[in-house]
């Protein structure tokens with residue numbers, strides 16, 4: 617018994633030390649600057665209702681306007697969050713919308729509807745701590761109605777893609 621206790625005690629010490637050590641490896645969470653002219657909201661005909669849903673349920677991982685929660689200060693949670701945000705932004709960033717060519721914009725709009733209809737997005741791991749991001753059937757319908765219309769009216773080049 618004494619031996620087991622000793623092993624347990626030292627295991628706890630090791631875990632505690634690893635946890636403390638992990639805090640020194642905290643990823644950078646500065647958001648990239650947002651050029652309003654390049655955003656999705658500036659380059660689409662987005663209704664306020666759709667904007668509200670995307671803001672509530674997607675923008676933390678799909679834009680440069682991530683609201684980092686307090687636990688993003690704590691490793692190892694910080695590593696998971698940073699990864700999700702980087703992955704999410706790489707796949708689709710509302711803040712970099714005007715850098716996408718027409719085909720890509722159409723594809724991403726199409727994917728947005730598919731991902732919410734299949735329940736893949738917003739990511740399940742996000743929901744317990746962001747209950748307001750959960751989508752209702754009405755929210756999903758809003759997104760899909762809008763993405764379908766928007767897909768039809770994507771111009772070859774956006775104003776923000778023209779000059780500079």
Ligand code: HEC
Nearest residue numbers: 673674677700703704707708727728731732737738739742
């Ligand atoms: C917690 C972070 C997070 C949230 C919130 C989130 N996503 Fe994602 N999203 C990701 C990650 C990570 C990926 C890439 C990996 C994957 O596909 O699972 C992704 C992938 C996608 C893709 C796939 C892009 C492609 O071309 O394959 C689409 C579209 C998408 N998300 C739309 C949305 C929409 C719409 C919402 C809001 C209703 C949303 N996401 C909410 C993290 C998130």
